[in-house]
Amino acid sequence: MKFDDYIYDLSSPGRTGVDLPDPDVPETPIPEEFLRDDLPLPELSLPQVTRHYLRLSQKNYAVDKGFYPLGSCTMKYNPKVNEWAARLPGFANVHPLQDPHTVQGAMSLMYELQAMIGEIAGFDAVSLQPAAGAHGEFTGVLIMRAAQLARGETQRHKILVPDSAHGTNPASTSMAGFTAVQIPSDKDGNVDIEALKAALDDEVIGIMITNPNTLGLFESHIVEVCNLVHEAGGLVYGDGANLNAIMGIVRPGDLGVDVMHFNLHKTFSTPHGGGGPGSGPVGVTAELAPFLPGPIVDMTEEGDEYVWRTPEKSIGRIKSFYGNFGVMVRAYTYIKMHGAEGLRQVSEIAVLNANYMQARLLQMGDYPIPYGHRFCKHETVAQGKIPGAEGVHTLDIAKRLIDYDFHPPTIYFPLIVSEALMIEPTETEDKETIDAFLDALDKIADEARENPELLHEAPHNAPVRRLDEVRAARHPILVRLPAPAT
Amino acid sequence: MRYIPLTDDDRRAMMEAIGIEDIDELFADVPAEFRYPDLQLPAPLTEMEVMRELDMMAAENANLREFASFLGAGAYNHFVPAIVDTIISRGEFYTAYTPYQPEISQGHLQAAFEYQSMVAALTGMEAVNASHYDGSTAVAEAAIMAVNIQRHKRRTIVVSPTLHPQYREVLRTYVQGMDMKVIGDETHDNDFHALIDLTDDDTALVIVQNPDFLGQLHTPQEMQDLADAVHAKGALLAVATDPIALGILKPPGEYGADIVTAEGQVLGNSLSFGGPYLGIFAFRMKHVRKSSGRLVGETVDADGNRGYVLTLSTREQHIRREKATSNICSNQALNALAAAAYLAAMGKHGLRKVAELSWHKAHYAAQQIHQIDGYEVVMDKPFFKEFVVKCPRPVAEINRYLLEEYGIIGGYDLSRDYPHLGDAMLLCVTEMNTREEIDDLVIALGEAQSPHIHLNLEVSL
Numbered sequence: 036m037k038f039d040d041y042i043y044d045l046s047s048p049g050r051t052g053v054d055l056p057d058p059d060v061p062e063t064p065i066p067e068e069f070l071r072d073d074l075p076l077p078e079l080s081l082p083q084v085t086r087h088y089l090r091l092s093q094k095n096y097a098v099d100k101g102f103y104p105l106g107s108c109t110m111k112y113n114p115k116v117n118e119w120a121a122r123l124p125g126f127a128n129v130h131p132l133q134d135p136h137t138v139q140g141a142m143s144l145m146y147e148l149q150a151m152i153g154e155i156a157g158f159d160a161v162s163l164q165p166a167a168g169a170h171g172e173f174t175g176v177l178i179m180r181a182a183q184l185a186r187g188e189t190q191r192h193k194i195l196v197p198d199s200a201h202g203t204n205p206a207s208t209s210m211a212g213f214t215a216v217q218i219p220s221d222k223d224g225n226v227d228i229e230a231l232k233a234a235l236d237d238e239v240i241g242i243m244i245t246n247p248n249t250l251g252l253f254e255s256h257i258v259e260v261c262n263l264v265h266e267a268g269g270l271v272y273g274d275g276a277n278l279n280a281i282m283g284i285v286r287p288g289d290l291g292v293d294v295m296h297f298n299l300h301k302t303f304s305t306p307h308g309g310g311g312p313g314s315g316p317v318g319v320t321a322e323l324a325p326f327l328p329g330p331i332v333d334m335t336e337e338g339d340e341y342v343w344r345t346p347e348k349s350i351g352r353i354k355s356f357y358g359n360f361g362v363m364v365r366a367y368t369y370i371k372m373h374g375a376e377g378l379r380q381v382s383e384i385a386v387l388n389a390n391y392m393q394a395r396l397l398q399m400g401d402y403p404i405p406y407g408h409r410f411c412k413h414e415t416v417a418q419g420k421i422p423g424a425e426g427v428h429t430l431d432i433a434k435r436l437i438d439y440d441f442h443p444p445t446i447y448f449p450l451i452v453s454e455a456l457m458i459e460p461t462e463t464e465d466k467e468t469i470d471a472f473l474d475a476l477d478k479i480a481d482e483a484r485e486n487p488e489l490l491h492e493a494p495h496n497a498p499v500r501r502l503d504e505v506r507a508a509r510h511p512i513l514v515r516l517p518a519p520a521t
Numbered sequence: 522m523r524y525i526p527l528t529d530d531d532r533r534a535m536m537e538a539i540g541i542e543d544i545d546e547l548f549a550d551v552p553a554e555f556r557y558p559d560l561q562l563p564a565p566l567t568e569m570e571v572m573r574e575l576d577m578m579a580a581e582n583a584n585l586r587e588f589a590s591f592l593g594a595g596a597y598n599h600f601v602p603a604i605v606d607t608i609i610s611r612g613e614f615y616t617a618y619t620p621y622q623p624e625i626s627q628g629h630l631q632a633a634f635e636y637q638s639m640v641a642a643l644t645g646m647e648a649v650n651a652s653h654y655d656g657s658t659a660v661a662e663a664a665i666m667a668v669n670i671q672r673h674k675r676r677t678i679v680v681s682p683t684l685h686p687q688y689r690e691v692l693r694t695y696v697q698g699m700d701m702k703v704i705g706d707e708t709h710d711n712d713f714h715a716l717i718d719l720t721d722d723d724t725a726l727v728i729v730q731n732p733d734f735l736g737q738l739h740t741p742q743e744m745q746d747l748a749d750a751v752h753a754k755g756a757l758l759a760v761a762t763d764p765i766a767l768g769i770l771k772p773p774g775e776y777g778a779d780i781v782t783a784e785g786q787v788l789g790n791s792l793s794f795g796g797p798y799l800g801i802f803a804f805r806m807k808h809v810r811k812s813s814g815r816l817v818g819e820t821v822d823a824d825g826n827r828g829y830v831l832t833l834s835t836r837e838q839h840i841r842r843e844k845a846t847s848n849i850c851s852n853q854a855l856n857a858l859a860a861a862a863y864l865a866a867m868g869k870h871g872l873r874k875v876a877e878l879s880w881h882k883a884h885y886a887a888q889q890i891h892q893i894d895g896y897e898v899v900m901d902k903p904f905f906k907e908f909v910v911k912c913p914r915p916v917a918e919i920n921r922y923l924l925e926e927y928g929i930i931g932g933y934d935l936s937r938d939y940p941h942l943g944d945a946m947l948l949c950v951t952e953m954n955t956r957e958e959i960d961d962l963v964i965a966l967g968e969a970q971s972p973h974i975h976l977n978l979e980v981s982l
Contacts, residue, residue: 061881063888071767091628092613096613097617105621116572139581166853202837206845207848208843283560310620357795360793374562374563375559377565384525386548387536388527445621465526502830511806511818512820513809516642
């Protein structure tokens with residue numbers, strides 16, 4: 036029997052994984068009309084379940100296994116003490132609707148986390164409710180909308196989004212009922228100031244800006260960008276996806292950003308979970324604080340008790356309860372173990388590692404870096420355009436990296452760089468690992484020129500070969516259930 | 522620094538390769554007047570110290586391993602077998618990200634595909650996405666999906682007053698910038714007549730909950746009649762449900778639902794003070810291209826072997842940008858894995874047993890409480906694991922007594938969300954509540970009704 040078979044193929048009638056006690060109360064008959072005919076779940080024993088998932092796990096790449104330089108995702112080491120903390124019974128087994136008197140410890144953690152991340156990024160107030168980065172963006176745009184409406188500026192409906200932005204920025208804009216207007220980048224990878232000036236009018240709600248941006252570059256005109264937007268009556272949204280580059284270096288709030296989301300699962304080391312859960316708190320200036328989603332944690336005037344408070348002009352609740360608390364516990368643990376000096380060091384080394392990667396790639400010469408004339412921040416964006424190997428594309432290089440036991444970088448993003456390879460090493464990698472990755476890229480460049488088929492057919496050592504994604508989309512199979520017993 | 526492996530020699534060598542003498546040079550493009558702020562953060566702690574502090578903070582909370590609880594209202598204390606945490610603690614699962622590279626993500630992709638399949642089996646639906654954030658945002662996404670299916674020609678959402686109050690709040694937050702209306706919950710509808718009357722040619726979606734927020738169960742026939750009436754008016758029906766109840770109850774897919782949502786926390790996820798939870802989202806295959814969130818599909822590799830990939834991503838923000846069906850990117854993948862592991866471990870028999878135990882214990886509790894002077898179980902309809910109890914005094918006072926004198930966490934106070942019910946409490950009983958706990962609750966409620974009981978405002982733990 037193969038335990039990585041499809042789960043229903045392991046099922047046999049009559050098996051069960053978990054025994055439960057018999058009722059210790061008199062039974063109450065369940066009216067027939069409510070009952071379902073069949074419950075087509077698998078029937079497995081616990082040893083089968085264990086082996087099935089263990090074998091599946093072994094077909095997964097992960098940060099705990101190796102280098103995972105997925106640009107813009109900040110795949111840093113996930114400290115194990117975070118996991119321990121989130122599983123403490125006093126955190127994991129607490130109901131969100133308990134009397135606040137009985138959850139003062141959990142509320143104090145949230146209160147301190149609100150204050151600490153607000154301090155790190157320079158904001159006066161924070162709501163921890165959003166569940167992920169995109170959720171925080173959507174929250175932030177709704178806050179900007181509410182603030183503009185409160186000023187009576189109902190004509191504003193456009194949000195400016197640089198062409199290097201994450202796809203979530205324009206998508207969040209649309210969900211809030213607004214129009215995304217794209218702003219081009221200039222030759223240095225900054226927002227094009229002239230294009231920005233031309234786009235600013237009294238229909239603009241504001242701008243969404245990622246800084247450092249997705250080219251890995253610090254927007255050197257950021258203060259001017261913020262001033263121009265403010266002068267036009269707009270607000271500045273900061274996408275905090277790349278905060279890992281600037282902790283203790285600069286605070287977005289000081290630069291003129293009015294509202295920003297944090298990605299606790301990137302910057303503050305909480306695990307990415309195979310795609311989630313994340314946590315996307317939103318920080319704002321004092322002016323925007325009344326619009327935050329709630330409830331947030333506040334302290335009584337006497338300072339002796341934590342209480343729930345929904346800001347007076349709140350955009351409303353954006354998620355049930357208070358957000359992804361289990362993720363907050365992990366981020367809190369991380370920040371408490373670092374302090375101000377430790378966080379600055381995190382950012383400095385993240386940027387040092389990325390620049391070392393960039394410098395070595397420039398020296399190698401096989402992977403052009405369009406903005407390589409500038410120091411990058413947390414990541415560098417190269418191109419899969421190997422000289423003398425014109426038939427080889429970024430996808431081939433990425434798949435070949437798998438054979439060298441590395442997770443490929445983010446590919447084909449940002450959209451403004453063709454054949455992009457977006458590489459973010461993070462601060463938790465050692466030099467030997469980065470050197471080994473560079474050696475692999477060096478070898479792959481030679482292979483691309485000498486034996487391009489090797490790349491076109493890669494990966495060769497993965498659990499499966501390249502998968503037919505066209506077929507999956509054309510004839511979608513999203514569910515597979517056994518045929519009902521006859 | 523504990524998580525930074527670079528030695529001083531490494532740093533020197535790297536700076537030399539870059540051509541700098543000081544790391545500060547890498548930040549020269551950051552405006553000088555704002556560079557290097559003096560962050561006011563607590564001094565760093567070692568692992569040993571932080572564990573001590575966290576232990577103390579956690580101990581300040583009343584946790585349900587020590588306190589008996591009858592609190593539900595959208596987050597539930599159900600049994601989680603140990604195997605679930607073992608599986609989601611595998612570093613290969615929890616330290617990976619979105620499976621953009623399917624060749625080295627088959628473990629996660631197959632597990633997610635199996636999650637989709639098992640949830641389809643549970644809900645009786647044809648398609649399931651890889652997850653939304655929680656039960657509330659799944660409802661909001663259902664509303665947006667329905668408007669998209671109706672090509673924006675219908676823009677009103679009719680919601681039942683017994684849909685979870687927080688789900689209704691989140692729905693309104695989500696659609697505040699869209700040209701959409703949310704109505705229906707101003708009624709006292711309990712038989713769907715008012716909702717059906719409100720459904721017209723502008724209605725995109727009707728959303729009801731079954732079992733509803735007050736615990737009531739609508740019969741499959743009532744639900745089918747509702748679905749037929751809604752469909753006859755050209756609208757769609759979404760049903761928010763309780764996955765545990767589906768261990769025994771006829772699933773929404775068998776009574777005409779077009780979209781099924783649920784809070785999936787109950788499937789193997791800890792209460793964790795409100796999150797991370799799991800937004801279950803199931804729908805009819807014909808609407809797949811209007812659906813939101815990630816989807817995992819089955820395919821084959823270059824050798825013809827079965828494999829799994831993220832699919833139909835042209836609906837998603839990273840491809841479609843402002844025209845995407847949703848902005849969702851990170852979802853609740855690990856919570857969905859927990860749900861899959863839970864369903865695999867419990868299986869057909871285990872889940873049915875959990876549902877039956879919850880039913881029997883809840884009904885026993887209701888029968889006992891109904892006999893206490895001053896208390897009345899007010900349910901017009903059958904219920905599953907939650908029920909409404911009319912109380913002789915404000916619920917907050919009763920709960921304080923239960924906690925203070927018996928260490929019991931009482932039910933949800935309905936007075937804010939449903940003021941017309943008066944002093945009413947929503948009690949929840951699951952397989953985790955023993956008969957002894959229920960009997961203690963009954964005694965405590967009986968004592969708490971006396972106006973002579975002194976209520977101490979200060980709760981000590």
